[in-house]
Amino acid sequence: MSTELKTSQKSLYETDFVKWAETTAEQLRTQNYACVDWQNLLEEIEDMSRWERKSLKSNLIVILLHLLKWQYQPEYRSGSWRGSIREHRRRVNDDLKDSPSLVPYLQEVFAEFYTNAREQAADETGFPLEAFPMNCPYLPEQVMNSEYLPD
Structure with missing residues (x-):
């Protein structure tokens, strides 16, 4: 060339x-x-995979964050939180449907995503980090279930 x-x-x-x-x-x-333009094409293809993983992470953290806030701040429950949980569940489920290879990745990093959500929940609620369980109190199946909300 x-x-x-x-x-x-x-x-x-x-x-x-x-x-x-x-x-x-x-x-x-x-x-x-x-x-x-092979060099840029290959970089773009690699970036697509990274972007999909980042999108999954971002959406899952939002779900976990709002589930924690829903459970630990019942007095502030709102349609906005419920709508956010629903919307981000839809996004994650769409991503997993479109790219089933993300399922093992999700299982591999679920605990890490929960840690991020736990820290953010402490920041947003003003509760001490210790107020939230160290390990995720929700199963991945619950997190993705459109009907599930913790008490």
Whole structure:
């Protein structure tokens, strides 16, 4: 591949991502492999996997946070918390349906996500960290169950 073509692709990637993505897709569709910006394409594919994991983490932490707040601050229960739990459950369930390979990842890092949610719950409620159980009091199945709310 010519240096000029590489410079042109890199420039397009840096200056107009959407156009770069459309151009790359067209090059792949027409099997014009010599013109594909492979380095940036590979980085983008790797980033997609990381983004999916980060999205799962973020949504699960929100669910766990709101479940803790629901359980430990019953006087502040609201439709907003319930709606947030429902919305983030939907997002996680959609992610798991679209990418079943995330299920083992979820099981592997569930305790870590709970630790994050526990710390955030302490920050948001003003309760001491010790007020919340060290280990997650909810099973993953409960966390994802659209009907489950702790007492």
